[in-house]
Amino acid sequence: MDPFLQRRSRPVKRDSLVLRAARRGGGWAAVLALARLADVAVSVLFPLALAHAIDTVLAGRDVLPALLPCAALFALSAAAGALLELGAGSAAARATAWVRHLLVGRLLAAGPARGALPAGEAASRITAGAADAGTAPVAAIQSGIALLQPVGAMVALIVIDWRVALGLALGLPVIAVLLRAFVRDVSGSVRRYMTVQGTIAARLGEALGGARTIAAAGTSAREADRVLTALPELRDHGHALWRAQGGMGGRGLVVGLLLQVCALAVAGFQLAAGRITPGELVAVAQYAGLVVGLGPIVSGLLRLARARAGAGWAAELLAAPVPEHGTRDAPPGPGRLEFRGVRSGGVLDGLDLVVPGGRSVAVVGRSGAGKSLLAALAGRLADPDAGEVLLDGVPLPELSRPALRREVGYAFDRPALFGATVRDAIGFGPEPATPARVLAAASAARADDFVRRLPAGYATPVTDAPMSGGELQRLGLARAFAHPGRLLVLDDATSSLDTATELQVAQALAGEFGDRTRLIIAHRAGTAARADLVAWLDGGRIRALGRHADLWADPGYRDVFGADGR
Incomplete structure (x- = not known):
């Protein structure tokens, strides 16, 4: 996990993430800052150079x-412009x-504990939200340095004639x-726009x-209408954003023109009085435009608002709790x-339940009894609200993550396959399984025959290997078999066979893997009958623990498997 998260027990805040992202621009952020400073310096110095040339x-x-000097400033401006584009793109990309690495790492580390956030919205936050947050280096530098331009222009006006500067300064409030109203309106619009965008995703x-x-x-x-039903709301928020920007541009233009006229009027009187030169009058016109010109400032504030909104989205995603692991290795057992x-x-x-080491226990119960939840707790895919789960006497939270994942293997009813090829999918785990273990595991899961019939056998890309539900389950079982460990958890992993x-x-489980403890979530009476013991889950507790043949005498137990008892 990123050290930025490891050092924090509290949720990551939006502005903290913005600052951290801005720093991640690295050397390119420095290039961007220097180029922007050079550009501002040119904009402030050029009117003075031009005034001198005119005079x-x-x-x-x-x-x-x-x-x-004018030619040199032109050349510097061209070089700064090229570096601005390069620096901005590179810093934002970094x-x-x-x-994105932070978000993906946090979500995967949280695992099933990530909460009820829909996958589509999570993907939208990782793509669009992270892209907006990634503009933080550009936004921070542009917003900060953009303020230097009017300040520098005002200083230049004071040097030319303090009366002109004073006349212009009176309108700055x-x-x-x-600007304050613009920031307020834009921030709200960007946040609402992103929220609706996430809902659609x-x-x-x-x-x-x-x-x-x-x-x-x-x-x-009908589904297309349901997915896109929020489009009018998205459009309204988009329009609100453009209205805020357009309104700011229009009002700023009017106010700016009035202030420029005021500055030029004062400068005209000063020229008539011989206090400034004609060239300085030209400079006053340019400096007045720089002082009241809101374009660079508005652009920087808009980028900053988007960066903060994207970081806020990311910060919500980073609130997913990540299980803390201990440092102990699994003891012998x-x-x-x-x-x-x-x-x-x-x-x-x-x-309360004890699964003896090296034995198989089938967990049965009616739908909703908590069988899959029990399976998740067995390997710490979930943590209990109270009580504890132990492996060979050690509470699971005390085990290190590598030890826990090495000792506990899972097979699910609908396994997801990861890796480029079928061989990679079977060997996927804490440490890639050797080719020999992959073949042995596939044979034990009765997957070897159909895998060899694929176009390229074990080298067939997963995306080019259409499989039935039963074949998919066999690959999931093979993946669980391919890695050493002391506990196998099969969560309805044979339901499609x-x-x-x-x-x-089942014969392979009892033979080749008979030394492993096996917790089997069962829905079939035959599966329960082949286990060493059956744990009958009812009412949130173990109602009975015994052999299937002994429990079968109870009508309630038979009813778990359906009206015909099968």
């Missing part, structure tokens, strides 16, 4: 020496990459009020996840798993 011409002196993610259901129901048009007084999710209520294949897998 030189009017005095009939040699104009060439007076034009050399900062955006850092923010009006500009300050306009979340709904689109839901619709894509259920594409088959939507197609089968013939409701694609057979893999004894123990639940003591576990309460969780309002479903498990003071549950035919009876014969399930029996073969």
